[in-house]
Amino acid sequence: MALYNAFKAPLPVVIVAGTVTAGLVGLGVGYLTLRLRGVFFAIATLALSVVLYTFVVNWDYVGGARGAYIILPREGPFGLSRYIHLLYIAMVLMAAFALVIARAIETSTLGRGLAAIRDDELAAECSGVPTLRLKIFSTMVSCALMGMAGTTLPYFISYIEPSSAFSLSYAVNSIAMPLIGGMMSWMGPLIGAVLLGSVQQLVQVTVSSAWNLLIVGVLLVLFVTLAPNGIMGWVYAWRRRKER
Numbered sequence: 001m002a003l004y005n006a007f008k009a010p011l012p013v014v015i016v017a018g019t020v021t022a023g024l025v026g027l028g029v030g031y032l033t034l035r036l037r038g039v040f041f042a043i044a045t046l047a048l049s050v051v052l053y054t055f056v057v058n059w060d061y062v063g064g065a066r067g068a069y070i071i072l073p074r075e076g077p078f079g080l081s082r083y084i085h086l087l088y089i090a091m092v093l094m095a096a097f098a099l100v101i102a103r104a105i106e107t108s109t110l111g112r113g114l115a116a117i118r119d120d121e122l123a124a125e126c127s128g129v130p131t132l133r134l135k136i137f138s139t140m141v142s143c144a145l146m147g148m149a150g151t152t153l154p155y156f157i158s159y160i161e162p163s164s165a166f167s168l169s170y171a172v173n174s175i176a177m178p179l180i181g182g183m184m185s186w187m188g189p190l191i192g193a194v195l196l197g198s199v200q201q202l203v204q205v206t207v208s209s210a211w212n213l214l215i216v217g218v219l220l221v222l223f224v225t226l227a228p229n230g231i232m233g234w235v236y237a238w239r240r241r242k243e244r
Helices: 002-007 011-033 039-057 083-106 109-119 121-126 131-150 153-157 168-181 187-206 209-226 230-243
Strands: none
Touching (some): 011 083, 011 131, 083 131, 083 153, 109 121, 121 131, 168 187, 168 209, 187 209
């Protein structure tokens, strides 16, 4: 956002800059916190989020506590009638790129190492899997992809400020989507995102957006207790029963 307001940087440059910056932040956060486990890891990540929020609030270059506006041009490039059409195209391309990255990692040696950590971190470490390096790598990639996705938000809503950017709903949704869809495959977070996003939008239009966090909480409780492996866990279990 600062790049656009200061230098009128085109959208692709802003997306690349946001992705790289978020990835570097994720690398630093992972290096500082992933050596911790349990409640200490939770406390450390919470403390870093508060530090980052305070830093952004007091950084006038990016708008500080008052936030910042973006005034978009009326017409988009490449013959598009409206600039928002470019944002829609960018969002679709970024979603497709994230899925390609997730699929590539899952089918690679890195993905097998991460699956071993997911199943039993201690056993994976005893088997020679570089658990710390893989967790730092996954944190960096995850932060880069989330940073990439967030670059179009200020353009889409035209105004952003720290309280909304650091909203609890973003953190809760990012946890709920893979838990609902299932973390056994790259398709799980996709299914969870489509399902949860559709339900939230439906409730926001018909009832009120204030119900969104309640819905996420109820779905999390239901899936954690009744389907800990998510929707993809159901699918894999059904396939195994069918093969027998």
